[in-house]
Amino acid sequence: MTGKTLYEKLWDAHIVRADADGTALIYIDRHLVHEVTSPQAFEGLKLAGRQPWRTSSIIAVADHNVPTTDRSQGIADPVSRLQVATLDANARDYNLTYFNMNDRRQGIVHVIGPEQGATLPGMTVVCGDSHTSTHGAFATLAMGIGTSEVEHVLATQCLLTRQMKTLQVRVEGQVGPGVTAKDIMLAIIGEIGTAGGTGYAIEFAGEAIRALSMEGRMTLCNMSIEAGARCGMVAVDDTTIEYLRGRPYAPQGELWDCAVDAWRELVSDADAVFDKVVVLDGTAIQPQVSWGTSPEMVVPVGGRVPDPNEEADPVKAEGMQRALQYMDLAPGVPISAITLDRIFIGSCTNSRIEDLRAAAAVIRGRKIAPTLKQAMVVPGSGLVKAQAEAEGLDQVFIAAGFEWREPGCSMCLAMNADRLQPGERCASTSNRNFEGRQGSGGRKHLVSPAMAAAAAIAGHFVDVRELSS
């Protein structure tokens, strides 16, 4: 018998029942809830006269709609306010663990789970949010679900689903200095495309991945969904275990030792077989910049905007043409010639302490370009913010001309007041560059925190490795 992949181990351990046609009921260990995708689920539960199956599995937080400026006045937009108030009420009615807007642990749902030690290896983790894949960095089976599924998990603690195929993405060799997890992931998506992972669970492996911190692995798994995969994961190693030690919801004492023994098993067996394997050479990966309106439209910073006329696939060429028009770019323009209006450092992809440190290291002692309208840093959580302030990073950003904000999703999807005006161009550390994502008509380029910081200093894209030398 051949061995099992990590995904297969996680899957097998969670099957409550499996039907002959392949549909299975899998048990959910952790359920994260936020204000945008939960109101209709709680309403459905109430209307059916049902109760949550196991409230101790749930952590709720408001993140998408919350203001990132002074919160003492509450939320100005009445529609946003009602949505957050609805979560407040549901958390109260069902006695849920809830980090409300003024809790110092509040933050983006995918930042706070791991930070609290509420995401543990071996778990199944769901949330009504596609970037739930982030939690796979801890060798969990973590996936985004729709609102009807949120209601299903609330009511039954289970998800009705089918086993996925397995895809191993192996990044061999070490990446060079200045190349981050974000660049690795953008390069992977550039390689396999935004539908390359559809139907698959991705496991990231190889020397370059093993060398990443937990923050870096979270960035990687976060964007699995941009590669079309509902979940991405990384096997357990010392880095995983050291990150979890002492976290508030992680086991303690004797239980910790038992847990660690079990977690050590959460790796793909040496003889496990994946349905598909993709191998990248880590040493060849350069800092990446997206030029279009899909995360697969990326090039190395030293490159140029590509020419749709050189694309053989007509549907793809048409998409490129449309993207160039929306982005107001011409084929052949060097990436370094693209000038920017705003800089956004934040989102569940890149708002953790390591991201802020990387950006601050580039910025220290420098000033943002006078041509910028705005540069902002939105920490992923209240605790990240506090940590950064304890390290003096806030002062580095503020001295350079950045705004230092309260935690939340912010300009990642522009549901709160932070957004681009039509035609404005932004370097962003978030995960999606779809049309209008950061505000109607806004143009957004995806980059790493270090690259966003470098662009803030220069006012246009620049290779961070040149800036720091």
Place this chain on the structure above:
Amino acid sequence: MKAFTQHTGLVVPLDRANVDTDAIIPKQFLKSIKRTGFGVNLFDDWRYLDKGEPDGNNAQRPLNPDFVLNQPRYAGASILLARKNFGCGSSREHAVWALDDYGIRAVIAPSFADIFHNNSFKSGLLPVELDEAVVERLFREVEAQPGYQLSIDLAEQTITTPSETLHFAVDSFRKHCLLNGLDDIGLTLQHADEIRAYEQHRYQQAPWLFAGVAAE
């Protein structure tokens, strides 16, 4: 859940690949705490020339005459013909609710993003995957013939065009639920004893997974 058995309707072609959920229903409309009323804002950024706001008066807004949904020949369409990777992006079920609220009963495409595909069945919206070459042919036929209709029969798993009958694949469990309009939660709760048994067994093996983050 709303049932889907058979449907015959006018087809509207949306000739773009990778149509994402932000395009299907832009985020400002996700602030609603309801499941209904999203139809007027379906494809909002493409459909209107101004920027839409939640609770705005959509009847007064200038339409983009070039957008396919606004062309008179496609008024009342209930089947959306789309390109590959339809529904990529976020998990928002609001995308399905918007299509449903607008009156779309089925989407035909060469491929769908996983979460969107899943969500569709929950609201009785049928996603049909057909070969890319077949979809290409349908695009040409729809564009060439005003009033082009299709008939979809879920039980038989067939699509009948004016000239041929095509077969499509669908997951048997989902087909069963959709044909009968079954509520998943009710079905799952029939297995409550199995869920409890799993829970107890798992608790013995890995109690740290149950360490409450809240008092029960």
